[in-house]
Amino acid sequence: MNARAITKARLTDETLDVLVIGGGIVGSCVARDAAMRGLRAGLVEQRDFAFGTSSRSSRLLHGGIRYLAQGKIGLVREASLEKTVLHHIAPHLAAPLPFVFATYRENRAWKLWQLMFGVKLYDLLCGGRNLGHSAWLDAAETLQTVPGLRAEGLAGAVRYFDGFTNDARLVLDTLRSAAGHGASILNYARYRRADREGLWRVEVEDGVTGERFIIAAKTVVNATGPWAEGLGPSAVKLRLTKGVHLVVERSRLPVTDAVVMTDGNRVLFAIPWGERTILGTTDTDYAGPLEDVRTDGEDVAYVLAITNAHFPNAHLNATDVISTWAGLRPLIASSKGGPSDISRSHQIRNPEPGWWDVAGGKLTTCRLMAEQTVDRIVAAEGMKAMLCETDLQPLLAGEPGFSGLLPPEVRREAVTYFCENEWAVHLDDIMVRRTSWHYYQRDARATARQVVRWMSECLGWDAAKGEEEMERYQAMA
Numbered sequence: 001m002n003a004r005a006i007t008k009a010r011l012t013d014e015t016l017d018v019l020v021i022g023g024g025i026v027g028s029c030v031a032r033d034a035a036m037r038g039l040r041a042g043l044v045e046q047r048d049f050a051f052g053t054s055s056r057s058s059r060l061l062h063g064g065i066r067y068l069a070q071g072k073i074g075l076v077r078e079a080s081l082e083k084t085v086l087h088h089i090a091p092h093l094a095a096p097l098p099f100v101f102a103t104y105r106e107n108r109a110w111k112l113w114q115l116m117f118g119v120k121l122y123d124l125l126c127g128g129r130n131l132g133h134s135a136w137l138d139a140a141e142t143l144q145t146v147p148g149l150r151a152e153g154l155a156g157a158v159r160y161f162d163g164f165t166n167d168a169r170l171v172l173d174t175l176r177s178a179a180g181h182g183a184s185i186l187n188y189a190r191y192r193r194a195d196r197e198g199l200w201r202v203e204v205e206d207g208v209t210g211e212r213f214i215i216a217a218k219t220v221v222n223a224t225g226p227w228a229e230g231l232g233p234s235a236v237k238l239r240l241t242k243g244v245h246l247v248v249e250r251s252r253l254p255v256t257d258a259v260v261m262t263d264g265n266r267v268l269f270a271i272p273w274g275e276r277t278i279l280g281t282t283d284t285d286y287a288g289p290l291e292d293v294r295t296d297g298e299d300v301a302y303v304l305a306i307t308n309a310h311f312p313n314a315h316l317n318a319t320d321v322i323s324t325w326a327g328l329r330p331l332i333a334s335s336k337g338g339p340s341d342i343s344r345s346h347q348i349r350n351p352e353p354g355w356w357d358v359a360g361g362k363l364t365t366c367r368l369m370a371e372q373t374v375d376r377i378v379a380a381e382g383m384k385a386m387l388c389e390t391d392l393q394p395l396l397a398g399e400p401g402f403s404g405l406l407p408p409e410v411r412r413e414a415v416t417y418f419c420e421n422e423w424a425v426h427l428d429d430i431m432v433r434r435t436s437w438h439y440y441q442r443d444a445r446a447t448a449r450q451v452v453r454w455m456s457e458c459l460g461w462d463a464a465k466g467e468e469e470m471e472r473y474q475a476m477a
């Protein structure tokens, strides 16, 4: 029996305490939390782990400094503390990152004195343990720190700290941890339907073999992010907004600190990423297909226009863009205000006995969302469980393997490792989510050809299957 068959047998043979639907950051954190408390936990994901929003974020662990301007102190404090927790439990995926937020005399939305006050409050809200101390910069110091930034009208800047992460790796390492604590984890396994006859009987379709099977569970957790509204008896109401990111050569925009760029009261970022710079993001209401969210020409033009306005000598254009990604924010519905005004808070609902929806929030707060969800399940179901320790135990017990903030070197050992230890089934699983090579490599297609050869050796693919995988990857790209 191969590893998938073993996992399927475990999922079908026993009655689970908690079955999680959705292998994004929320689902993976719930599975880890439940397994660490000694509950029998399983997780099914319709595509690859982190296929959804959790591989398409800005990759920041942040308290959300802009929410201070909206007076959401509680939300900022919660996320700020979580940022430091992630730095503690997963240092390989949480590097302190300084941000320079410059203000201009003509910009009424962001006043320097407000930012100066804001960053000090921001440090305090981390319990005085922010990832670095904030500072105030005059105009000359600002330009020294961020060469090339527009000088005209510059009032000064603040410099504050958040964290830089790797969203998809955070999901995968959380799942490795969950599996290490006994959870049964299966990708390419889609929830189809569920009935309750004392226990939940959940029908799941194996995306590799097409076979359908039943999993019995005392409780089901709907952690399907943007898909959460449509699943079973879900009570979630979402407002989906799209955000895109562009990747350019670092030499075209050589920032060493992250730079906050503004458009009215919106903020965008230029984020250093090894030899690349990430630019983003947008925030527009979305009503298209959930499985195929794309960056369009308008998105690219908008992000480049804002970047060029802040770096007038950069003259970035569409040919500078190496890659892009686009994702959907699963925000708790509110028709009031623009997309950027909607709360990033989360919601846990229990519409039917044993069925739990958990939605909203952000990457930074997912560990806490999971803790609160499992607390409520344990209390409501009268389950015997240990106390939550996900904030104390390191995410990985041993070496990070090929996991980190930057893509690993392109080599056979890494590819073999992902196939044997990290559930890689398709070429894009490795190119996009295990490694980010798809976003980082200038000639990602050539890398993909090499990876197909290595995956073929490892997974026993013939030439036709290798070609099929290349086509699948290119269609996705």
Ligand SMILES: Cc1cc2nc3c(=O)[nH]c(=O)nc-3n(C[C@H](O)[C@H](O)[C@H](O)COP(=O)(O)OP(=O)(O)OC[C@H]3O[C@@H](n4cnc5c(N)ncnc54)[C@H](O)[C@@H]3O)c2cc1C
Pocket: 021, 022, 023, 024, 025, 026, 027, 044, 045, 046, 047, 048, 049, 050, 051, 052, 053, 054, 055, 056, 057, 058, 059, 060, 061, 062, 189, 190, 191, 192, 223, 224, 225, 226, 227, 241, 242, 243, 244, 281, 327, 328, 329, 330, 359, 360, 361, 362, 363, 364, 365
């Ligand atoms: C542009 C953008 C930038 C962001 N930047 C940041 C940031 O810098 N920092 C931060 O903290 N947060 C950020 N966020 C927010 C954060 O990324 C999301 O809140 C988080 O990733 C949502 O995770 P999730 O697990 O709820 O959803 P997802 O990651 O979408 O996971 C849901 C999963 O459920 C699966 N699924 C759906 N239906 C089924 C089914 N029937 N059966 C099985 N599986 C199913 C999907 O395939 C998917 O993988 C950003 C979001 C966006 C869009």
